[in-house]
Amino acid sequence: MSMFCFQCQETVGGKGCTKVGVCGKTADLANLQDLMIYTLKGISELGVKADEIGYEMPGLDRFIMSGLFMTITNANFDKERFLKEIKRGLRLREQLRKALQERGVDLRDLKDAATFSVNSDDDIVFKANNDKERVGVLATKDEDIRSLRELITYGLKGMAAYAEHADNLGYNDPEIAKFMRKALAATLDDSLTVEDLINLTMETGEYGVKVMALLDEANTSTYGNPEITEVEIGVRNNPAILISGHDLRDLEDLLEQTKGTGVDVYTHGEMLPAHYYPAFKKYDHFVGNYGNAWWKQKEEFEKFNGPILFTTNCLVPPKESYADRVYTTGSTGYPGFKHIPDREDGKAKDFSEIIEHAKRLPAPTEIESGKIIGGFGHAQVFKLADKVVEAVKSGAIKKFFVMAGCDGRMKQRNYYTEFAKALPKDTVILTAGCAKYKYNKLNLGDINGIPRVLDAGQCNNSYSLALIALKLKEIFNLNDINELPIAYNIAWYEQKAVIVLLALLYLGVKNIHLGPTLPAFLSPNVAKVLVENFGIGTISNVEDDIKMFMEA
Incomplete structure (x- = not known):
């Protein structure tokens, strides 16, 4: 068994992927993702101790959110990015450990996740691939404890995705971040019983409600309440960019930077509901939705002709015919894809390269026509x-x-x-x-x-x-x-x-x-x-x- 992953619905045989992921990730990548989660658990064990004394470390909340988000199914296939982020996490962990030591916090009896050390990329890869007895999903031998630990961890991954979207719009809740640390650290605690973990699972649901409420506030305060909208599914005869994923701040940055360039913008997959927000209706080059759900992207991206921007997960390993037109940003990544860096100090991301790329390519090929209706959020209903x-x-x-x-x-x-x-x-x-x-x-x-x-x-x-x-x-x-x-x-x-x-x-x-x-x-x-x-x-x-x- 070179890997083990059963976090998505399509896992092999309804049991688990053990050689290569159905999503397309290799065993090496799967094991690095496990090590990423393991590193986050170790950071969180120290983070809980920091919370107990009221010590806050700048950047810690965001790193944990983004680290969890990177491991969601179909988000990031870039091994080099995981190596980089694991090393960054270990540096943050050591900074946090030293800060706690300086404040007299007792750091005896820490788990391996909070103490392991590596000296090189090779050491990281070795630990990921050869220490699965401690790092991987199957490290928890008791089937029920393992099940609950993974249920909580997967819930936290979803929570992190929503928290990151809200954070990108300037909305955050320190209590949600504290809970994420508490829950991650708890999955290392062998003293917790099945009953304890069931209670923690329900608490994860409680914070799930809170994070979705936070994101709803962030989206609607920034872009208005979704309203009933007819969305075009045909195309115009202009060069265009297709934006996929879920991050509305990325869409806003792209729409602002494409104004007056002659480049249209279409949504794909989960970005379709962006059309329902009043703030985006002012952009006359925000044309409509192209295609269907994420799993049809191989056939649809080939026909789109222009560049594609992934803002979040739902990325499928591409065909060569369009691979050179795909860009990633945020927590997403794929080997060889151009990655657009995160924004700094609240400034917009720089999408100039993808815009110039679009100008050199033909307009999309129409694959359907007509309109679909949506926008029935709670305020509208x-x-x-x-x-x-x-x-x-x-x-x-x-x-x-x-x-x-x-x-x-x-x-x-x-x-x-x-x-x-x-x-x-x-x-x-x-x-x-x-x-x-x-x-x-x-x-x-x-x-x-x-x-x-x-x-x-x-x-x-x-x-x-x-x-x-x-x-x-x-x-x-x-x-x-x-x-x-x-x-x-x-x-x-x-x-x-x-x-x-x-x-x-x-x-x-x-x-x-x-x-x-x-x-x-x-x-x-x-x-x-x-x-x-x-x-x-x-x-x-x-x-x-x-x-x-x-x-x-």
Whole structure:
């Protein structure tokens, strides 16, 4: 076994990738990512001690966030970048250790993650590949403890992604950063029981709600509340840049720098919901959305013709035919790709190179035409509340289906398209995340003017769906959110979906169905706890599932 990774839904055989990742990462890269997490845990053990005495180290919070984000599925495939960041982390760790020593903090009995030393890149690679008994996922021998530790860690990865997006807009919460350190350090603590870790898992969900609320505040305060918007999916005859990922600050920088250049900007994948924000509508060269979910990028990027900018994860190892047109920034990376450095002192990133590249290339090849509608965040739906309530009371709307989450390559995921098609005409789909690409271009009609697919936005906008549910609970004067006519049939793929799930569980939502398969990192006993306490289930077939949901 040259590696072990089971953090995403597509992991081999529903058990784990042991030779090469389904995502495309090599064993060497997977092991370096494990060492990155291990290093962050060691830093966090010291960070908890710093928190106890009120000592703050500049840059520590951001480093932990970015380090976690880099290890999310399909974010970063660049081994050199991981070597660089691990070395940087070890320097920060030593600075923190010395600062604590100077303040008289007892540093005896630290774990290996907080003390190991390396002298070269070769030493780092050696430890990553040859010390998996301490560094890797399988270092935890007890299956249930391992399951809970990984569930918490994956939740923290999703939390870090959302915290970093908020931080890029100048919004942060020190308490969220403290919790991340506390939780990472706890995964090294062998004294914690299964019950302790279950409690920590629920606390992770609590902070998941907080971080999504923080990001919602950051996005809406900066760019306005999303509003109902028709987004073009055709093309114009101008050179263009395709921007993918989730980071709205990167999009803003790009739009500002492309003004008056003759270069259009299109969104791809999870960047589609940027069109719903009022602040971005002033850019007449912000044309529309090109293509579908992340997993179709190999065929779609080839036809786009212009350069592509990845702001976050959802990067697939490219075809040679377009590899020289791909740029990365932030936590993303790939060997040979041009990487655009982070902004300094709050200044904009420099996108001049990608803009000049775009000018030399032809306009995109059209792959579809028409429009899709979205922008149903919580503020917009609250404006429609009277209309929605009346439709529910009159029986025009019998049930809402939350079909948020992720899309992916597996043929099993066609289930979600067929499910959407087969839903009764008196039901409405609430969605967020790239799962929407399974059905957002279907002609499902409307109910009394309310579209049957209400797209709240990106995966982090799942918070909007929770707020909508809580608002309906208040309006209908219900005691329990689970009394609402809402069913949860959610597709998941990677770790941001994990924090969304934990946040929903913390809010008390029960009977969530996950698909196309349950996470491989849930041991039988941990899965049993989720089933017994929260009614977690999986999918079967469209006909039986619709019957089950409608009768519930």
